[in-house]
Amino acid sequence: MxxxxxxxxxxxxxxxxxxxxxxQRGYAATSMRELAAALGIEAGSIYSHIRSKEELxxxxxxxxxxxxxxxxRTATVDDLAPAAVxxxxxxxxxxRVLIRDTDASAVFLHEWRHLSEPALSEFxxxxxxxxxxxxxxxxRGVADGALRTPxxxxxxxxxxxxxxxxxxxxxxxxKLNPDQIAERLTDQLLGGLATGDHLPT
Amino acid sequence: MxxxxxxxxxxxxxxxxxxxxxxQRGYAATSMRELAAALGIEAGSIYSHIRSKEELxxxxxxxxxxxxxxxxRTATVDDLAPAAVxxxxxxxxxxRVLIRDTDASAVFLHEWRHLSEPALSEFxxxxxxxxxxxxxxxxRGVADGALRTPxxxxxxxxxxxxxxxxxxxxxxxxKLNPDQIAERLTDQLLGGLATGDHLPT
DNA sequence: TTAATTTGCTAACGAACGTTAGGAACCAGT
DNA sequence: ACTGGTTCCTAACGTTCGTTAGCAAATTAA
Numbered sequence: 001m002x003x004x005x006x007x008x009x010x011x012x013x014x015x016x017x018x019x020x021x022x023x024q025r026g027y028a029a030t031s032m033r034e035l036a037a038a039l040g041i042e043a044g045s046i047y048s049h050i051r052s053k054e055e056l057x058x059x060x061x062x063x064x065x066x067x068x069x070x071x072x073r074t075a076t077v078d079d080l081a082p083a084a085v086x087x088x089x090x091x092x093x094x095x096r097v098l099i100r101d102t103d104a105s106a107v108f109l110h111e112w113r114h115l116s117e118p119a120l121s122e123f124x125x126x127x128x129x130x131x132x133x134x135x136x137x138x139x140r141g142v143a144d145g146a147l148r149t150p151x152x153x154x155x156x157x158x159x160x161x162x163x164x165x166x167x168x169x170x171x172x173x174x175k176l177n178p179d180q181i182a183e184r185l186t187d188q189l190l191g192g193l194a195t196g197d198h199l200p201t
Numbered sequence: 202m203x204x205x206x207x208x209x210x211x212x213x214x215x216x217x218x219x220x221x222x223x224x225q226r227g228y229a230a231t232s233m234r235e236l237a238a239a240l241g242i243e244a245g246s247i248y249s250h251i252r253s254k255e256e257l258x259x260x261x262x263x264x265x266x267x268x269x270x271x272x273x274r275t276a277t278v279d280d281l282a283p284a285a286v287x288x289x290x291x292x293x294x295x296x297r298v299l300i301r302d303t304d305a306s307a308v309f310l311h312e313w314r315h316l317s318e319p320a321l322s323e324f325x326x327x328x329x330x331x332x333x334x335x336x337x338x339x340x341r342g343v344a345d346g347a348l349r350t351p352x353x354x355x356x357x358x359x360x361x362x363x364x365x366x367x368x369x370x371x372x373x374x375x376k377l378n379p380d381q382i383a384e385r386l387t388d389q390l391l392g393g394l395a396t397g398d399h400l401p402t
Numbered sequence: 403t404t405a406a407t408t409t410g411c412t413a414a415c416g417a418a419c420g421t422t423a424g425g426a427a428c429c430a431g432t
Numbered sequence: 433a434c435t436g437g438t439t440c441c442t443a444a445c446g447t448t449c450g451t452t453a454g455c456a457a458a459t460t461a462a
Contacts, residue, residue, distance in 0.1 A: 010409070028229035029315065032450060044452075045410045053450065110311070114230065154377075154385050161366030162359045169358055176355075184355050189389065211439070233420060245422075246440045254420065 011049045014039065018056045023103045027057055027111040057111060058119055064108035065126050067097045072133055083140035084147055087190075090137065091159070092182040098166050099178050106167045131160065138190065147190045159189050212250045215240065219257045224304045228258055228312040258312060259320055265309035266327050268298045273334055284341035285348050288391075291338065292360070293383040299367050300379050307368040332361065339391065348391045360390050 008016065017038050021030045032053055036043040050056060071093030076086045098105045112123050135156045141147035149155040162185055176184070209217065218239050222231045233254055237244040251257060272294030277287045299306045313324050336357045342348035350356040363386055377385070 026227065026229055026314070028227055031448075033448085041409085042411060043450085044412080044414095047451065048409060113227070150388065151385060155389065157366065157370055158359070158363045158386075158389060161362040165358065165362030165365060184352060185359075187351065188356065188359060232418075234418085242439085243441060244420085245442080245444095248421065249439060 014046060014049055015056065015059060019060050019101075019103045019107055022057065022060070022111055023106045027107070027114045054114075054116065057107070057114060060104050060107050061112045061115060061123060062119075064097065064101070064104050065123065068094060068130060069126065071097055072130060076133070076137075082144065082146055083137045084144075084190075087134070087137040087141055087147075088182070088186055090134065091163075091185055092179065094163055095166065095178045095182045095185075098163065099170060099172075099181075102167045102170060109164055109167065131156075134159065141190070149190055155189055159185065162189065215247060215250055216257065216260060220261050220302075220304045220308055223258065223261070223312055224307040228308070228315045255315075255317065258308070258315060261305050261308050262313045262316060262324060263320075265298065265302070265305050266324065266331075269295060269331060270327065272298055273331060277334070277338075283345065283347055284338045285345075285391075288335070288338040288342055288348075289383070289387055291335065292364075292386055293380065295364055296367065296379045296383045296386070299364065300371060300373075300382075303368040303371060310365055310368065332357075335360065342391070350391055356390055360386065363390065 014035070018030075018035055021035055021038060025034075032046060033043040036046055039046075072090050075089035075093050112127075113120070115123055135153070138147065138149075138156050138159070139152050142149060142152045147155075166181070170181075215236070219231075219236055222236055222239060226235075233247060234244045237247055240247075273291050276290035276294050313328075314321070316324055336354070339348065339350075339357050339360070340353050343350060343353045348356075367382070371382075
């Protein structure tokens with residue numbers, strides 16, 4: 001009954017520490033010797049667990065990407081629901097992923113460009129598809145009158161801007177929970193959701 | 202070869218090329234040899250014009266910071282105008298700086314953390330003051346009823362998020378000019394302004 | 403007990419890094 | 433003709449980089 005077992009494998013510890021360092025100092029500016037020091041071991045020892053520095057970045061970026069994609073899929077499985085509902089669910093899911101692991105999210109958002117081919121192209125493609133899905137939901141929501149904004153394309157940009165900025169300010173002990181953040185975003189950027197009254201103008 | 206006279210001094214060329222590279226690949230991932238190659242010279246030659254790599258980053262960051270601060274000062278010199286007008290002018294100025302040099306702005310926004318002390322602290326302090334000024338303008342605009350938002354603090358975050366995101370999508374040949382971008386931002390994030398406000402250029 | 407796996411070390415590799423020294427060509431103004 | 437500034441070169445410096453090889457201790461599985 002070891003209640004204090006190391007719940008994280010060494011490899012997972014490396015991933016976690018690397019994530020924090022990559023976020024704090026940037027991927028390119030983080031050396032393997034720094035990472036090793038943060039783990040309390042020597043640089044060479046890391047290579048008993050991973051193949052390369054970039055493998056660390058790759059795993060972080062694509063794991064977070066998977067989480068975003070899975071959330072989007074879950075939010076939009078029921079084709080019957082109106083676009084605005086899909087969008088609200090998708091934003092909520094996105095915010096929850098961001099909040100669950102702000103470090104990994106920040107790395108995902110800012111350090112992916114240091115991936116090399118072919119991973120880089122694969123990543124960009126995932127990203128493009130994800131953004132396109134949001135653009136579509138917003139466009140359809142505006143088209144059917146549930147969302148109100150003078151410029152759907154601009155609203156999409158603003159939404160992604162706000163989502164990307166979130167890891168910069170979010171603190172777990174803040175006053176807003178994930179659901180409230182998602183609500184604020186939807187309200188502020190898209191005139192809220194249809195609550196019975198939907199009237200352009 | 203030189204059909205056009207070099208309107209830019211060599212030092213200015215280095216600054217410009219470094220700005221583009223720092224933006225594209227990141228400060229830490231850009232080597233002096235890369236920079237030299239982009240300029241068509243050898244790495245050592247750069248040091249006839251600058252003292253260090255960080256000096257390049259320092260100059261870029263603080264030059265853009267100066268432009269932002271100057272714009273804010275100009276936008277708010279007339280103490281009589283309502284806060285909402287100050288804000289609208291400040292946003293407009295900010296957008297114009299971002300657009301005038303998107304490369305330098307992107308470096309300013311994303312690479313400043315690679316500054317070392319004491320420049321780093323100085324930079325962060327400038328940044329804090331700048332953001333506080335916007336927070337105040339928004340708060341006062343909401344207080345006097347000119348701006349409408351359910352959560353002024355959140356609106357401030359969203360505004361900065363959108364401003365920070367701008368260099369990521371802005372293209373000079375796009376359909377929105379600076380003034381329209383500033384207008385969209387104010388409208389979308391802050392319920393617009395009282396009508397009839399005209400901007401100094 | 404034995405075998406395999408996990409984990410870590412020391413020492414070093416070749417490559418790339420930022421930077422410097424010292425010299426040479428060019429150009430401007432005197 | 434001389435001077436001072438600008439520009440760039442080659443060659444190298446000491447350092448740090450990501451990574452590997454080879455070995456050893458500890459832990460786990462059989």
